[in-house]
Amino acid sequence: MDMTSMTAITAPLMGRVAIITGSTSGIGLGIARALAEAGADIVLNGLGDLGQIETTRSELAAATGVQVNYNGANLLDGADAAALVTDTINEFGKIDILVNNAGIQHVSPVEDFPVDKWNAIQALNLSASFHATRAAFGAMKSAGWGRIINLASVHGLIASPYKSAYVAAKHGVLGLTKTVGLEGAQFGVTCNAICPGYVWTPLVEGQIEDTAKARGISRDDVINNVLLAAQPTKRFVTVEELGAVSVFLCSESARSITGVALPVDGGWTSQ
Known part of the structure; x- marks a missing residue:
């Protein structure tokens, strides 16, 4: 086996540039780590202590040998969400992979649901995905290759009481996923949603x-x-499992998979 073939197996995403929102901890960091291990250069984004974020960034870069940047864009602001993408294109010359993961949750009966919480959940869980996708889509189409992954939830497929804002936003994410999948189908750009259960x-x-x-x-x-x-x-569900699914969806083997809502939920939505 020649070196090119070996690299394609061990680092299938080498040369790709990936943004993962909400990736300073938890699911997003797990996906960022998996993409980095597969060879992609990474842009982390999220909240937290800046010293700890720098430690996370430098450790990930050292462990994987890829370039790892951090962008502190506030995704509650649509302009910031778009700027996260344009900044990345300016830094790397392109954007290949966009993982819309950032999200928040609030639980309350609908009649008492705080309006500010509703607005924030829609802004971060749904609108930020739109603004980032909108900013990335043209560049991906022009390049003839792109992978967009939206982290939805089982609550994009089913509902639970007291989660009106979250359920509504995640259902919206699936609608966005299907539409973008259709629009990118002839341009080598796929868009899929992962729907985890409890992680x-x-x-x-x-x-x-x-x-x-x-x-x-x-x-x-x-x-x-x-x-x-x-x-x-x-x-x-483990973050490592979600990372592995993300790497697969970004691979050439998944080029015919688009517009899909993929449950990773231990059978929850099979009932």
């Missing part, structure tokens, strides 16, 4: 402890009878 992240770990105290039940009861009640595998 093991530090944020979920904190929710387990808080829920156990609030309900007066054990940690195991929270995991199995609250969080994973609807997830038949009774195990959390």
Whole structure:
């Protein structure tokens, strides 16, 4: 096997440039790490302590050997979301992969749902994906190659009580995904959505402890009878699994997959 063939196998995304929003921790960081390990140069984006973000950035670059940049764009602002893409094109000369992952959640009965929370959830979970996609799409079409991945949720496919804003936004993400998939179909640009169930992240770990105290039940009861009640595998999805799915969707093997909502939910939406 020649070196070119080996590189295609071990670093299938070498030479690609990828933006992953909301990637300073959790799911986004897991996807960024997987894309970097596959050879893509990375632009991280998200909130957090700038010192910790720099540590994360430098460690990822050192571990993978790719270029890793950080852009602190505030995606609640549509202009900032678009600028994240144009800044990347100015820095790297192109944009190949866009992963719209950033999101927030708020739980409340609809009659009491705070309007500011509704607006923020729509802005970050849905509108930011539109603004970033809009800014990237022309460059991808011109290049004849592009991969857009939207992190939706099982709540893009089904609903749960008290999550009106989140469910509405994630349903909207799937509509955006299908439309962009159709528009990019003849230009080598795919757009797909990943719909995770409950994913093991530090944020979920904190929710387990808080829920156990609030309900007066054990940690195991929270995991199995609250969080994973609807997830038949009774195990959390891992960020590594979502990273591997993302790498596949960015690969040449997935060039005929577009406009798809792919559940990674342990069977939740099969019920």
